[in-house]
Amino acid sequence: MRDCRLVSRKFDIKNSFKIDIAKEHGAYKTLDKAYALKPLEIVEIIKESNLRGKGGGGASAGDKWALMPQESDKPSFLAVNCDESEPGTFKDRQIISKDPHLLIEGILITCHAIKAKHAYIYIRGEYKQYQDILQTAIDEAYSDGLLRECDITIHRGAGAYICGEKSALLESMEGKRGHPRLKPKQKEPEWFFDNPTLVNNVETIASVPFIVQNGAQAYRDFGTEQSPGTLLFAMSGHVQNPGVYEAEFGTSMMEYINHFGDGVKNGKKLKAVIPGGVSCGVLTADECENLTLDYEALRSIGSSLGTGGMILMDEDTDMVEALKNILEFYHEESCGQCTPCREGTGWSDKIVAKILAKKGTKEDIDKLFDLADVMNGKTICVFAPSVSVVIVSFITKFRDEFEAIL
Amino acid sequence: MSFSFNEENLVKIEELKKRYPSPNALNLPCLWMAQYQEGYISIDAIDEIARIIHMPSMEVYRVATFYTMFHLEPQDKLIVDVCKTLSCKLCGSDEILNHLQNKDVRVRHVECLGSCGTAPVMQINDEYYENLDTKKVDEILGEML
Numbered sequence: 001m002r003d004c005r006l007v008s009r010k011f012d013i014k015n016s017f018k019i020d021i022a023k024e025h026g027a028y029k030t031l032d033k034a035y036a037l038k039p040l041e042i043v044e045i046i047k048e049s050n051l052r053g054k055g056g057g058g059a060s061a062g063d064k065w066a067l068m069p070q071e072s073d074k075p076s077f078l079a080v081n082c083d084e085s086e087p088g089t090f091k092d093r094q095i096i097s098k099d100p101h102l103l104i105e106g107i108l109i110t111c112h113a114i115k116a117k118h119a120y121i122y123i124r125g126e127y128k129q130y131q132d133i134l135q136t137a138i139d140e141a142y143s144d145g146l147l148r149e150c151d152i153t154i155h156r157g158a159g160a161y162i163c164g165e166k167s168a169l170l171e172s173m174e175g176k177r178g179h180p181r182l183k184p185k186q187k188e189p190e191w192f193f194d195n196p197t198l199v200n201n202v203e204t205i206a207s208v209p210f211i212v213q214n215g216a217q218a219y220r221d222f223g224t225e226q227s228p229g230t231l232l233f234a235m236s237g238h239v240q241n242p243g244v245y246e247a248e249f250g251t252s253m254m255e256y257i258n259h260f261g262d263g264v265k266n267g268k269k270l271k272a273v274i275p276g277g278v279s280c281g282v283l284t285a286d287e288c289e290n291l292t293l294d295y296e297a298l299r300s301i302g303s304s305l306g307t308g309g310m311i312l313m314d315e316d317t318d319m320v321e322a323l324k325n326i327l328e329f330y331h332e333e334s335c336g337q338c339t340p341c342r343e344g345t346g347w348s349d350k351i352v353a354k355i356l357a358k359k360g361t362k363e364d365i366d367k368l369f370d371l372a373d374v375m376n377g378k379t380i381c382v383f384a385p386s387v388s389v390v391i392v393s394f395i396t397k398f399r400d401e402f403e404a405i406l
Numbered sequence: 407m408s409f410s411f412n413e414e415n416l417v418k419i420e421e422l423k424k425r426y427p428s429p430n431a432l433n434l435p436c437l438w439m440a441q442y443q444e445g446y447i448s449i450d451a452i453d454e455i456a457r458i459i460h461m462p463s464m465e466v467y468r469v470a471t472f473y474t475m476f477h478l479e480p481q482d483k484l485i486v487d488v489c490k491t492l493s494c495k496l497c498g499s500d501e502i503l504n505h506l507q508n509k510d511v512r513v514r515h516v517e518c519l520g521s522c523g524t525a526p527v528m529q530i531n532d533e534y535y536e537n538l539d540t541k542k543v544d545e546i547l548g549e550m551l
Contacts, residue, residue: 075427087491087518118425125438125475126487126519128532153425158434158473161517175433175459177472193427236493236522243523278492309522311493325492329517335472 001251001259004222004230006210007203008246010099017133019140022101028146030213034109037212039070042113046208048216050228055081055164055201056089056277056307058227058295067189068114068198077197078111078119079173079190080205083157083164085124086277087329088309091232091244092202096123097130099206100137104152106205109212111150114198118151121202122169125158161333165381166190166199168335179337180381203232223249227294231308238265238314249294256293257312268314272398276306278326279386281393282319303393319398320405323391324352330387341384344375348391360406368395409450411458415439419458429459433469437476446477474516483512484550487529490515493522498539502526505540509547 010016010025019027034042047062068076080103084092095103107119123131131154138152155173157163163172167181170192189196207229211219220228227249233256234244240262247256253273257263264270270285275293281303283291291297298305313322327349336342348371354360372391375384395402411419418439422432436459440451447470456463470476486506490499506513521527524536528543535546 084520085518088493088522090520090522093520124520125473126529126534129534151425153422155431156434156438158437159475159516160473172434173431174428175430175461175469176465177469193431195427234523236525237496242525274492311496311522313496317496322492322496325490325495329491332517 001255002222002248004248005246006219006222006230007095007102007206007232008099008244010102011094016098017100017137019101019137019144022099027099027101028105030105030209031108031146034112034212039113039115042109042212045212045216046113049211049219050216050226051204051207051211051219052227052229052295053201054203054207054231054307056086056279058305061200061204063187064189064198064200065110065114067187068116069189069196070115072196074195075118076114076116076189077192077195078107078114078116079166079169079192079197079199080107080119080121080202081164081166081169081199082121082123082127082202083169084127084202085161085164085333086279086307086309087326088236088274088277088311089234089307090236091234091307091309093127093130094232094244095202095206096127096134100134101141102206102209103134103202104137104141104146106208107152108146108150109208110198110200110205116150116198118153120153120155120173120192122155122157122163122173124163125156128156131156160335161329162335162381162383165383168381169199170197177335179335180383182380224292224294224296226296227305231293231305233293233308233310235261235310235312237311238268238270238317239263239312240265247293250297251293253288253291253293253310257310261312264312264314266314268316270312271315271317272313272319272322274311274313275303275308277309278311278329278390280304280306281389282397283393284397303389319394319401320352320356323394324349324356326390327352327387330383330390334383338379338384340375341379341387344371344384345387347371348387355402355405358405360402362403362406365395365399365402365406409440409444409448409454411436411439411454412443415443430461432459433461433466434473437466437470437473441476446480448478481512483510484530484547485514486511486547487514487516487519489517489519489521489525489527489529491518491522493518494525494527497525499526501540502528502538502543505543510551511547
């Protein structure tokens with residue numbers, strides 16, 4: 001497997017979170033080049049690289065950047081999404097704790113490109129110990145004079161999965177509940193107190209220095225035509241060697257699991273994989289056999305790549321229990337704004353609990369499909385549609401396990 | 407029973423005000439400061455925050471109740487947050503939760519802590535404890551209780 005550590009290059013270097021060590025290994029070297037370029041030239045490079053948002057959605061980062069006004073009487077802002085809460089995902093914390101200066105460098109370049117003078121990093125409340133490392137790195141950057149043109153402020157969340165949704169994140173930063181906003185009819189930036197704002201995931205921003213330093217083509221040399229570059233894929237659950245390992249898009253899933261993860265835990269057989277955080281449809285071991293890790297391949301089999309955080313389940317896993325576990329998560333984390341989501345997550349959780357208690361009937365399974373339909377496409381954000389995908393994929397692919405205990 | 411921020415926090419608040427386009431943004435930061443200062447967030451603290459950030463008290467309260475990490479009551483026991491979401495469950499969080507039942511702590515079953523590669527995991531006082539087994543839990547709690 002090709003070594004392609006574009007974002008994780010400094011992860012194995014001892015104390016690379018310190019500015020001196022990071023600088024010895026090339027941190028902030030791209031700044032001179034970036035500042036010599038005009039803002040729109042950088043936006044163009046990012047567009048050409050076809051860098052895709054690495055927080056789960058996979059939308060073109062360059063297109064998002066291009067929505068930011070270059071001339072405006074309002075200040076522009078960058079909000080970096082470090083609310084990492086999608087179960088199975090633990091990659092951003094590697095960046096902020098092992099190479100925070102890469103993120104800061106990316107922020108400075110991005111702010112130059114979108115003409116923002118202030119960047120916020122919204123970090124989940126639980127990540128306090130990693131936040132402290134990041135704050136120390138920001139303080140070092142201030143002392144070093146790197147933040148003369150642009151301020152960086154960490155904004156700490158307080159326990160709400162939904163704040164990883166970009167508009168909920170901004171609501172939360174505005175001091176409100178994390179309720180996602182209605183999508184606008186036309187393409188436009190996000191808004192922070194009515195000021196144009198770009199929201200990007202930590203890893204997306206951390207990918208920027210490589211691209212600006214080496215050019216769009218160097219980035220496109222990795223990955224596939226439509227999913228260029230690399231991702232910090234991760235493995236957890238029943239895997240021998242869990243962790244975060246960067247690989248290029250288009251890598252074979254099983255090769256990745258065997259190469260970095262050393263296969264399924266305790267030599268057992270693989271039963272299923274949730275490919276990119278629990279919000280992606282579950283895959284059977286057979287489906288994973290010839291699968292490649294890129295947005296298109298996952299979409300073509302009715303799932304999605306999400307954050308690239310794979311959860312492996314071995315042959316002994318009870319899939320009804322696994323679905324129950326995920327539904328509990330959704331029930332707890334639904335923001336409560338839209339009725340189909342607020343009620344649907346709780347209701348489906350109760351029905352699966354009933355099936356698990358061996359009191360379920362065939363009608364209960366039909367009801368779960370009905371609920372999945374009610375939750376799909378009828379809410380403000382994509383939370384409920386994800387729940388819908390999860391329910392349908394689990395029951396369709398492992399129906400015998402559900403029916404066996406009716 | 408009135409609440410006021412201590413000197414250190416007042417300085418922080420003034421610094422933070424300069425970093426945002428509206429004082430409303432200081433809601434979460436102020437709630438955190440109040441919780442660290444008092445151990446929980448009292449109604450008096452909510453009124454004081456509302457005054458500082460120019461928001462109705464009810465709105466500050468509404469926000470404080472939305473986020474699971476804010477405590478609106480004084481906490482008399484050590485809080486142990488155990489992750490129960492899928493990767494931790496697959497790696498034995500049930501055993502950890504069972505084991506904790508007999509301890510003199512307040513156990514909360516929390517959703518994904520973003521530490522799936524080092525499951526099972528728990529959080530106590532802002533610190534993560536990873537790759538847990540029951541023996542390790544005893545060692546950690548032994549030092550705290």
